[in-house]
Amino acid sequence: MLARTKAMFNLIEQYRNPFDKRESFFPPSLNYLLLSVFISFSLTLTACQESTSTQVSETELNAPPIPESIPAEFVILIDNSRSIRPTEQQLIRETTMLFADMIGLKDRISVLTFGTAAKQVTTTLINTDNDRVKFKDTIKRQLKFNENYSDIRAGIKLLAEQQSILFPTPKAIKVAIVLSDGKLEPKNKKIEQAFQDIQQNIAELDPNIKMYAVVLGDTASNHTIPGLKMTGKQLMAEKVASSSELFFQAKQLDQILDTAITILKKTKGISAFGDNKETTYRIDDTVETMTLIVRKLHVDGTNLATSTEIQLNAPTELENSDLGSAEQYDRESIYRSNDYQYFDLFVISNPRPGNWSVSLSNGKEPSVLNAINSPIDLRSNFKTAYYLNEIAALQAWIADAKSKQISQMSYQIQAHILNAQISGQERNNNTDIYIPLQFDTKTGQYFLIMPSDLTEPLNLNAQAANISIELIAQKFINNDSNSLDPWFIRRSRPLPIIITEPIIQWFTSDSPQLRYPIIDHSIHFGGTLNTNHTDYQQFDVPPKLTLIIEQFDQESNQYQSISNETILPDINEGELVYNFNRNFSEYGNYRYYYQLTGTTKGGEKTIQSRWFNLQINFPWIYAGALIFLILILANIISSLTAKIRGQIQIETDAIPAEFESVRLRPKRAFDSRQIKEVNLGTAHFRINAQRRFFVIKRLRIEMLSGQATIDHLKLQKGKAIQLKTRGNHEMDITHENGHNIHLTMTLHL
Known part of the structure; x- marks a missing residue:
């Protein structure tokens, strides 16, 4: 804008009087007036042209799903062939029994076994804790590993035939888990037919059933299936599992316990407030149950601890009076089961806020799996891949499953960039970059604008990258406080984000x-x-x-x-x-x-x-410039077409007196030499017509030689004066002979 202002001053300077370089084209006051008006007009229009549009939100957020408790129905299909060793058989039994202790009320759990043929061991709807006990007793008595063949086809066929009985609730979460080493051993040896049957039976399943495939061991699963160009592991991963995310391998049977907990967390949305390697857990006042599985024995027979050596350490006092009260001691209950051979189970209901931990009196480091259940959960919705020139929202919200709505408390949610690998560069691990999520008052969600909210802190400069982030939610003590609850924290799992070149x-x-x-x-x-x-x-x-x-x-x-x-x-x-x-x-x-x-x-x-x-x-600046040029042109035309008319009466006091009346026909200028009857002596003047915009009219009188007095103002040689055209103007010249010459000018333009 400053450059345009300077240009306007230059424009004014260029249009000074083209006929007379000694004076301004305008009178000084008019000069500055026109200049000020034009600059103000131009700058105003320029400001209008350069105004920015109202800021708008970059993206609209969809309302998150209403949080609700949906029952889950589990069907566990177990390979019960003799090839599984007795110690491994017991771990599989106990892992299956653990499902009953971990799932919620109104959930259903069923067990199918397959070997030569398939059969249903039990199906149980968990309405009370007694139902859990009955299920576990049934598994202890009836889950036997005595089959000579391992025919996965038989188990999947029974699942397809009985799916309406095994999954009777329309809106329930439906999960099937196949535990096998991947062998395909039909008794009639028709492997290719069995393989085709597997594909057909899976196609007949309800598409809402999530099929998990868990490969047991790392030996038999890598053998090629006779007649097929795939191993047992490939069969489980590519044909049985619904997707790659639902495939697991327990290379060592100890890992089956970890896999079971992972599947439960994926299915039930159970919050993990620490990873499974930790032994200390930060618990807040929203936690309803905390389940801890403490290992006692490895499959290889190695003892980790006895039940008497396992210690559960509760917070000794309520460390923050704003977050808890003595009533929580009354509501708190701890259930402990040491019925399992491989682990002890702790279920703490309504745990008090604070740091809980597990330790072993034998001095060893405990191995603990955890599942901590709270109706207040951090949830998110995002894409795994974003283009550099697109815009999308990574959404996060705190869901309250109890009230079936988004939590109304105030939270702080940040995205922590765990690592980033820019295309062609080394991976940057463990960054200290935390990006606050914005809050959307309309939907109650928190969000990042993707991918820019990630690419800008990393200075990617339009480069593709692979980024891993985690979301961390903290709660303010109340909606009017800036203090954070020291015990409340929710972490998402690592979220892999791919930033790719635009399509x-x-x-x-x-x-x-x-x-x-x-x-x-x-x-x-x-x-x-x-x-x-x-x-x-x-x-x-x-x-x-x-x-x-x-x-x-x-x-x-x-x-x-x-x-x-x-x-x-x-x-x-x-x-x-x-x-x-x-x-x-x-x-x-x-x-x-x-x-x-x-x-x-x-x-x-x-x-x-x-x-x-x-x-x-509207092209204001050009319109303004055009108007200004039109005014300049009009002024030039006005000046060029201006003509003087009227008369000049000349008389002297000489003896004898002289008198002359000169009538001026319209002309641009009058020269005193046109006066013939009266001798002006050495005095010589010229009158020019000046007109501005056809409105401002002036007479310009310039004294070329001699001097004169005009309307009581002295006019020296080489000087000029401007007079209005209205009325009469009196001019006196002193002749060198001593007499006075008086001129009365009645002139108009």
């Missing part, structure tokens, strides 16, 4: 743009899709591109949608190009964004651009 380049327009009156202003929108991008192959057909344009409404102070158009691409030299041409007939502030939408095998895929701001302005 589409959006067309953007420079802003502001100018629209000239009467003419609609046309702008080109669209994008170019990179068909060589690896992600392009995901689309079943070329995706569609939607352009959404909104205009800012001054009355409502909000943006209103004015255009929503979807097109298919054109093929241009092997590229897919999207072209929109949009005419704008109104001035104002606009914003627009793109959505690329297509179908893939995994469902619909949408990529959204960020909002782009666009201003359509």
